[in-house]
Amino acid sequence: MKEAVAGELAAAYHSGIVDEVRANDFQYRAGRLTVHLAREFGFCYGVDRAVDYAYQARRRFPDQNVYLTGEIIHNPHVNDRLRAAGIRFLSESAAPWDSLGPNDVVILPAFGVTVADMARLADQGCTLVDTTCGSVLNVWKNVVRYAQDGFTAVIHGKIKHEETRATASQALKYPQGRFIVVLDRDEAQVVCDYVRSGGSAPAFLARFGDAVSPGFDPDRDLERIGCANQTTMLMSESLEIGEMLRAAMAERYGEADLPRHFRAFDTICSATQERQDAVIALLDTRPLDLMLVVGGYNSSNTCNLARLCADRVLTFHIAEPECLVSGDEIRHRPVGAPSTTVRSEQVSRGWLPTPNPLSVGLTAGASTPNNIVGEVIERLSQYATL
Numbered sequence: 001m002k003e004a005v006a007g008e009l010a011a012a013y014h015s016g017i018v019d020e021v022r023a024n025d026f027q028y029r030a031g032r033l034t035v036h037l038a039r040e041f042g043f044c045y046g047v048d049r050a051v052d053y054a055y056q057a058r059r060r061f062p063d064q065n066v067y068l069t070g071e072i073i074h075n076p077h078v079n080d081r082l083r084a085a086g087i088r089f090l091s092e093s094a095a096p097w098d099s100l101g102p103n104d105v106v107i108l109p110a111f112g113v114t115v116a117d118m119a120r121l122a123d124q125g126c127t128l129v130d131t132t133c134g135s136v137l138n139v140w141k142n143v144v145r146y147a148q149d150g151f152t153a154v155i156h157g158k159i160k161h162e163e164t165r166a167t168a169s170q171a172l173k174y175p176q177g178r179f180i181v182v183l184d185r186d187e188a189q190v191v192c193d194y195v196r197s198g199g200s201a202p203a204f205l206a207r208f209g210d211a212v213s214p215g216f217d218p219d220r221d222l223e224r225i226g227c228a229n230q231t232t233m234l235m236s237e238s239l240e241i242g243e244m245l246r247a248a249m250a251e252r253y254g255e256a257d258l259p260r261h262f263r264a265f266d267t268i269c270s271a272t273q274e275r276q277d278a279v280i281a282l283l284d285t286r287p288l289d290l291m292l293v294v295g296g297y298n299s300s301n302t303c304n305l306a307r308l309c310a311d312r313v314l315t316f317h318i319a320e321p322e323c324l325v326s327g328d329e330i331r332h333r334p335v336g337a338p339s340t341t342v343r344s345e346q347v348s349r350g351w352l353p354t355p356n357p358l359s360v361g362l363t364a365g366a367s368t369p370n371n372i373v374g375e376v377i378e379r380l381s382q383y384a385t386l
């Protein structure tokens with residue numbers, strides 16, 4: 001079946017121009033324009049596999065309803081193509097979950113679903129096509145181990161993101177399992193302060209809202225903690241948060257007793273790490289006038305790539321080639337807000353710098369297919385060389 005869909009996938013997502021750019025030392029030249037493509041960009045192994053499985057599922061079950069629980073990955077172009085192939089999205093379907101049964105096929109996305117959703121679909125007898133990425137499963141394994149051993153999982157992630165909700169739910173497989181989700185350094189600092197000196201439990205719980213497990217008691221549940229991540233966070237921030245928590249626990253319980261109170265493991269997936277490393281290398285080695293970051297506005301890893309770039313150079317996060325409306329006008333998502341925060345698309349003018357020669361950096365999130373990257377290069381070339 002894999003061979004059967006290979007041609008379909010290539011036709012949908014391959015780009016000849018991207019192949020040429022790769023072969024040309026990741027550079028594209030046209031007139032005054034040079035595009036420097038990051039050496040790691042676009043579809044990761046987990047997304048590749050998830051999209052492949054979705055196409056295979058559509059073929060394998062031609063006479064059955066095939067559903068996705070929601071977006072398979074956070075890229076509008078890919079999701080639209082799956083809709084066009086006849087796959088329905090439960091998150092936007094009139095068909096309620098209750099009506100699903102043995103004749104229905106349900107594809108689980110690369111970032112997984114919660115334990116409760118998985119159990120519900122299995123109980124209803126649906127055929128499940130599980131595309132949960134191995135890197136996500138690795139995080140789950142560690143969070144389950146924390147729960148087994150009575151450690152609270154402190155998850156660096158976004159509580160509204162599907163992956164983080166699924167990961168947090170793993171902690172509740174055991175009665176003593178607990179979790180708390182911290183979005184950033186500021187929230188991690190709140191946890192560290194409580195670990196060091198205690199404080200008002202109601203104020204702490206009000207601060208974190210639904211980002212803690214039911215019945216969370218910071219006086220009890222911060223005594224033994226283990227770090228975990230949403231796989232697509234900024235690696236540097238995750239490492240820093242892990243170190244902040246380690247230092248707070250060491251101060252509270254002493255270095256000698258630390259292993260009884262603190263655990264950590266690296267859960268940023270290698271694909272996310274490689275894309276972040278590649279964009280940093282690009283920023284370090286090329287003098288850029290502008291950076292374009294391509295990917296869904298709700299894609300966590302794309303938003304984080306944009307954050308990295310915006311610290312160093314004028315950066316626009318665009319979702320699709322059409323965002324380059326003209327040589328004067330660009331549609332883009334303002335950089336900085338977490339991917340789970342809805343930010344209106346913004347229109348800016350005068351986005352294309354005038355120098356001759358013009359040097360533009362380009363990267364794409366792990367859920368962006370090559371054909372989109374190729375079309376961005378073509379549009380950019382059209383406007384920059386006018």
Ligand code: SF4
Nearest residue numbers: 044046133135231269
């Ligand atoms: S970004 Fe990482 S965890 Fe997510 S699907 Fe890709 S490889 Fe898997």
